[in-house]
Amino acid sequence: MIVERVQAGSVLQQAYGAARELARRGVTEGARVAVDTADSAAVLTWLLGADLLGAATLVVEPSWAPREREAVFEDARPDVVVTGGAEPTGERIAPAGDEDTLFYLPTTSGSSGRPKVLARTRGSWSRSFAALGRFPEPGPVFIPGPLSSSLFLFGALHAVWGGQEPRLSSRFTPEEACDGVTAVHLVPAMLAKLLAVLERRPDLRESCALRTVVCGGAHVGEELRARFSLLLPHAELVEYYGSAEHSLIAIRRGEDGLRVVPGVETDIRDGVLWVRSPLSFSGYLRGGVRDPAPEWSTVDDLARFTGAGALEVLGRAGTMVSSGGKLVPAEEVEAVLRGVPGVVDVLVTGTPHATLGAVVTAVVEGTPLLRELRAAARAGLEPGKRPRRWVITDALPRTASGKVRRS
Secondary structure: OOOHHHHHHHHHHHHHHHHHHHOOOOOOOOOOOOOOOHHHHHHHHHHHHHOOOOOEEOOOOOOOOHHHHHHHHHOOOOEOOOOOOOOOOOOOOOOOOOOOOEEOOOOEEEEOOOEEEEEHHHHHHHHHHHHHHHOOOOOEEEEEEOOOHHHHHHHHHHHHHHOOEEEEEEEHHHHOOOOOOOOEEEOOOHHHHHHHHHHOOOHEEEHHHOOOOEEEEOOOOHHHHHHHHHHHOOOOOEEEEEEEEEEEEEEEOOOEEEEEEOOOOEEOOEEEEEEEOOOOEEEEOOOOEEEEOOEEEOOOEEEEEEOOOOEEEEEEEEEEEEEEEEEEEHHHHHHHOOOOHHHHHHHHEEEEEOOOOOEEEEEEEEEOOHHHHHHHHHHOHHHHHHHEEEEEEOOOOOOOOOEEEEO
């Protein structure tokens, strides 16, 4: 149980209080709890309390449309819905369940637009935390996003698992990432914002106590990685690749590229990555009934292995741009452009063209210079992959985890 890693303090007392309240409402081992609040501290409290009882938690996403919420609740069939917070208590509760107990019900969008409800065991995430390892230095871990996002919930529970205090925030501010915290879980767009501020503020670079930056959700390009090394020379950048279905698949530390997590099996079939893993989900909930997950599964990511054995993820098959007979992986282009100064994030897509079918088009959030974007494209991409059209915007639409909402 993750809460067993907490030695003392308010997090433990809040978790016991939540467990007491849930037990009063009839929650027992195997039950399902829906947490309907935007308060990250309350979400964490209820989840840890439910986990103590051996119950699984669904975290409601505030931005769901009524039809999405209805569909999720129809599939998850929660026994109890909680809002607000719970009163803390020092009275301990004997934990229930084991590593195979379901503890979390994440959701992910399906091709039809109807969210899918996944089932995850404790062991699938505790083994993922172990693969990442503990933080080398004690101190608060900054979690700069809502816990309705599985990416940030994963970060908060990784901090708890490692015996550290998660410092929760509903949004990302670069200054807070340097305010006495030693680690942070974020996405590449947030990393780009942090580095942009550090470039402008030598005083913040001097005082920044970060020693570990854990980055997921998208590929970190080499230019962004080089800026990180220059601006945060005493910190380690840990990049991971995974999905809601598979948890961690590969981790990158240093210059060796993404390396498949020990125990995870991969197979590339017609360019598509398939995974068999003890870290994977246990199935989908449909109408309250769990359909077991297949032995091998895929989220349709295109990938390949380098000669040195590193995993290269090219992005979802659905994001490929077909231009003049050439298939261009959108995420490869995005990773190159994301390292340009002034860029917050990038979305690459295809826009119609009379003879080529489509041309590679970059929609760039931020204030970069066009000549620097083109120079980065020339330096990092072969000619057929370079954007032909450029659009600069103040803000790209985003998911709860802070990733660009491609749809």
